[in-house]
Amino acid sequence: MMLRYLGSTKNLLGCVGGLVGVVLYVTGVVGWFWPFVVVALYLAGALVAPAEKVRLVPDTSAELRSSLETLVSRVSSQASRMPASTVDTVGRVASILRDLLSDPVRLAADPDLQHAVVRLVRTDLPLSLETYLNMPWWFAARRAGAGEELVAQLGLLEAEAHRVAERFYASEVDRQADHTRYLRDRDV
Incomplete structure (x- = not known):
């Protein structure tokens, strides 16, 4: 909680206000x-700063990337038990999903796309592979x-990953x- 406040807009603007107070002292004002x-200007800056945005849905991009990488490494370790080309297909699907997860802000802006990516990473892909x-x-x-x-x-999941990427x-x-x-x- 304290670490979150240290990086907040309120604290940063308060620090700027406090710094203005120090400059006023150094210049003799x-x-x-x-x-x-200094304390009064810090408090004024902290009070006028906008409140932090409420995020009810946590950013899960880092967790999803981690889950995806774990899944890909486990599939690679089981490659000898899987039909030919399935490991390559998993790699292609993972590559598409990595690209989508590389821009978490943009992904979070579209809840339908985010849900589709989460479903692919956490449910559909693991379920197909684990069942086999x-x-x-x-x-x-x-x-x-x-x-x-x-x-x-895996072919259907790859096609879905491409549709999500198209969107x-x-x-x-x-x-x-x-x-x-x-x-x-x-040119005309």
């Missing part, structure tokens, strides 16, 4: 009562459909298309 002026890997290796190897199901699930980067795509139209129209 205030006399022997300068400590009271929790089968005994000899059973999964004998049952051809088990590997095909995992490949199909995430939609403004850049629109901006690029607008610039192309501008360049074509300018």
Whole structure:
């Protein structure tokens, strides 16, 4: 709690006010009562500073990145038990999700996108992989459909990750298309 206050806008603005009080003393504007002026200006700065924004939903981007990296490393360690190409597919999905998680402020601005990313990282991807890997290796190897199901699930998850990325980067795509139209129209 105390550490949070030290970095708050209220404390920073209060410190600026206190510093103004010290400058007033050094320049000779205030006399022997300068400590009271410093405290008063600190309090004034802290009182006029805007309140911190309320964040009811915590930023989980760091936790999600950590969960994703743990999942990818565990899948890599189980690569010999998985059908061919599934580890590569997990890597491609993880790469897309890493890109989305690299901009947590933008992701938090769209709750639907954030929910889709959280669902992919915390539920869908782990559930598909855990279900397959929790089968005994000899059973999964004998049952051809088990590997095909995992490949199909990972394909669907990769397609969903691409759809989420399309929505995430939609403004850049629109901006690029607008610039192309501008360049074509300018050339006329």
